[in-house]
Every structure is written in structure tokens, then in C-alpha cells.
Amino acid sequence: MTAKPVQIRLRGVAKSFGGKRVLAGLDLDVHEGESLVVIGGSGTGKSVLLKHMIGLLAPDAGTVEVDGVRLADLDYREITIFRRRFGMAFQEGALFDSMTVWENVAFPLRRAGWPRERIAARVAECLELVHLEGAEKKLPAQLSGGMRRRAGFARAIALTPKILLFDEPTTGLDPVIKAVIDGVIVDLRRSLGSTTVTISHDMKSTFRIADRIGMLHEGRIIAIGTPEEIRACPDGRVQQFIEGRADGPLSD
Ligand SMILES: Nc1ncnc2c1ncn2[C@@H]1O[C@H](COP(=O)(O)OP(=O)(O)OP(=O)(O)O)[C@@H](O)[C@H]1O
Ligand SMILES: [Mg+2]
Numbered sequence: 001m002t003a004k005p006v007q008i009r010l011r012g013v014a015k016s017f018g019g020k021r022v023l024a025g026l027d028l029d030v031h032e033g034e035s036l037v038v039i040g041g042s043g044t045g046k047s048v049l050l051k052h053m054i055g056l057l058a059p060d061a062g063t064v065e066v067d068g069v070r071l072a073d074l075d076y077r078e079i080t081i082f083r084r085r086f087g088m089a090f091q092e093g094a095l096f097d098s099m100t101v102w103e104n105v106a107f108p109l110r111r112a113g114w115p116r117e118r119i120a121a122r123v124a125e126c127l128e129l130v131h132l133e134g135a136e137k138k139l140p141a142q143l144s145g146g147m148r149r150r151a152g153f154a155r156a157i158a159l160t161p162k163i164l165l166f167d168e169p170t171t172g173l174d175p176v177i178k179a180v181i182d183g184v185i186v187d188l189r190r191s192l193g194s195t196t197v198t199i200s201h202d203m204k205s206t207f208r209i210a211d212r213i214g215m216l217h218e219g220r221i222i223a224i225g226t227p228e229e230i231r232a233c234p235d236g237r238v239q240q241f242i243e244g245r246a247d248g249p250l251s252d
Helices: 046-053 076-085 101-111 116-129 145-157 175-192 203-209 227-231 236-243
Strands: 006-017 020-031 035-039 061-066 086-089 163-167 195-199 212-217 220-225
Touching: 006 046, 006 195, 020 046, 020 061, 020 195, 020 220, 035 046, 035 175, 035 203, 046 061, 046 163, 046 195, 076 086, 086 145, 101 116, 101 145, 116 145, 145 163, 145 175, 163 175, 175 195, 175 203, 212 227, 212 236, 220 227, 220 236, 227 236
Parallel strands: 035 195, 035 212, 086 163, 163 195
Antiparallel strands: 006 020, 006 061, 212 220
């Protein structure tokens, strides 16, 4: 891979909660325009890692830089504005409960000052992409978990941001919708050059969308490389994880 500029740079990032160390001095570079997938066991800190990239969590030690800007140097107002260059689909969906699906997806477009007709067209397009046509008027509480996740995904991509963070965008979705969402992630990178960081448990999705795969384990990225490199990685922990085996060094 040609050396693309680094868009997100983490150095020595450490984070503990109540004495429990989750990130243990983690280093990671995300390059402009790449699709990086972070894999790792449940509770290893993948969501925590993603939240550091967008400044929703601040490290106890170490630095997070996005486009050369140290997030720690930004005040509350600056970081709120800064965050607009990101789209993020949270694991929990994180929709506004009092807004309909349509209003949720329209929200970032309205805030960006788009005219009404363009908003309507873009919302329709995004909902169609995630196969949610017909759900426009529903409230989040009226949706299944999978539908909420898809609505969150549609909202994240509405403004086609330069950087997209997806926390398990396809977990719990049926295989067809999964393939559709994977296809949207690949397209975002191919046609728009967006940088995407996706957390996934699903190896099929991971190999479908990743330019590079990084594995988080015990607070650090223990292996990172192209799908071919990760498939050939000699680390037994990586092999156990990607093969989904019950026995191996991760279970010891
Ligand atoms: N805001 C918080 N306050 C306290 N503890 C937290 C907080 N956020 C995360 N943790 C803890 O940090 C650890 C890592 O959590 P995280 O959600 O990042 O795991 P994960 O790798 O995303 O797991 P999963 O695959 O199940 O989504 C967990 O032990 C979790 O309880
Ligand atoms: Mg998580």
C-alpha cells in the first residue's frame, strides 16, 4: 500500500475505569482513505478505542491526533464543531428517541443548513441504501434492534463525512442486509475516499470490507496488516480469533 497521510494517530493511549485497565498504551495509525477494521474479543475495549478517536473519551495518558490536531488541545466548543467531520454509528444505535427515523437522518443535514428539498432527497436515498424505506415516520422505540442500527448507519453517512466510525454496524442483522451494509462501506471508500474505521466481530464482513485489519488484545493492537497478512499472521491469538476456535491461547 502506498504511504497515505495519517488521519488518526494514537500514541501511548492508556485508559482505565475504576482501576481496570482497558487501553494499555496503545499505538495506532489510521491512514487517509483506508478501511480499517478493528477486531477483538468482547469487552476488550473496541468501543472505548473508537470513542477516543472522536473525543468522546479522553485518555489518561498518551495522545490522539486527528488531521494533525491534538484532541486534548480543543475546548468543549471546538471539539463539538470538530466532531462534525466525523460520522459515527454507535453500537447502541444512539438515535434521538423523540424524533422519527426521518428526522434522525435529516438532523445532521438540517444542522449543516441544507435546503429542504435536498434534505428530503438525501434522507430518502440514505434510507433506501439501508433498506428502511417505509419506516420514515416510526420512532426508535417502534423499531427492532436491527432497524435502529440501520437508521443510525443512515444518519452517520448522511453528510458523507471524511471519516466514518462504525461500531459493529452489522451485528445481529440478517446476512442479506449485512452484505448490503458492507457494500455501502466499501462504496464510501471507493467512490468518496472516506476513511472508515469499523469494529466487527464478523470475520466474513471483516474480510469483505477491510484494507487493513488490526486486532485489539489486552489494551494494545497486537497485530495489524492487510487481510492477507492477517490470514498469514503467525500469532496464535490472531489465528484463534479469525478462525473462531474455542481452544487456543486466547482461552488459556
Ligand atoms: N464509560 C465507562 N465507564 C466505565 N467502564 C467502562 C466505560 N466504557 C467502557 N467501560 C469498560 O471498559 C471495558 C471495555 O468496554 P468496551 O465497550 O470498549 O468493550 P468492547 O470491546 O467494545 O466489547 P463488545 O465487543 O462487547 O462491544 C469494559 O470492561 C467496560 O465495562
Ligand atoms: Mg463494543
